[in-house]
Amino acid sequence: MNCANCRDYACYTEGRNCAGLSDDQSLGLYDDGDRRIMEVAGSVEARHYMKMCRLEESAECARQLGAQTIGLAFCIGLAEEARLISAYFEKSFTVHSVCCKVCGTGKDKLGLEQIKPGTREAMCNPKAQAAMLADAGTELNFTIGLCVGHDMLFNAASTVPVSCLVVKDRLLSHNPLGAVYSRYWRRRLGINPTGQV
The missing domain is CATH 1.20.890 (cAMP-dependent Protein Kinase, Chain A)
Incomplete structure (x- = not known):
């Protein structure tokens, strides 16, 4: 399959089946x-x-x-946003939230590369986030800005369905699509359409 390069998306407009799967x-x-x-x-x-x-x-x-009980797995860099999101959800649900640095385990314990070598850096702990939310009995989990890779581990370890509420992008105000909306970024990434400056 190569749907990203389709020119007519007739599956959407006409019900065309390119996948080879029957209904x-x-x-x-x-x-x-x-x-x-x-x-x-x-x-x-x-x-x-x-x-x-x-x-x-x-x-x-x-x-x-x-659902009556929901979980929030969030990045510490979005702690204030997580607090506000939790306040909104708390109007209707019991909310359990777990920060990415839960347990405070040092990156050195797993031999992980550090942002500032020689300093103490706590590692992100997505599997512990998932385990703690499972222990809390959440029925749905939402992620808020987990790192690329850590989100994969959290989603795989979660015992309940997961929806991404916020995607982290440290350079683009947590809006990864900013890179494809901006000609500057498209040029930098080598994806600017032919004929566009």
Whole structure:
């Protein structure tokens, strides 16, 4: 598959099937829990399209799924944002939040490269974040700015569904798409369309 370079997206506009999977095969990929999430995601999109921000959509999704306890796994660099997000969710849910530096384990314990060699740096601990949220009995988890790679480990270790609320981008105000919206960044990354300066 190479959908990123498709020119017409007829799967969306006409129902064309390029994947080689029948409808039965495609639908067979979803178990009952998956189907419930699909129903709720469809409901949130259909009823609130262009009316809710991502934070509101996340809360609405959790409500429709019947969740009462949610988890936040956040980067310490976004602690203030996590505090505000938690305050919003606490209006409707029991919230458990775990910072990336939980346990305070030094990077040297895993032989990890440091930002400032020779100083004490606590490592990010995504698997401990997931374990602590599992122990707290969360029904859904949301990530807030976990590092690339740490997000993968957290998602894989989480015992409940995970949705990304905030993507970290230290250079672009946590907006990775800024790199493709800016001609300067497109040139720097070598992806500027032909004919554009």
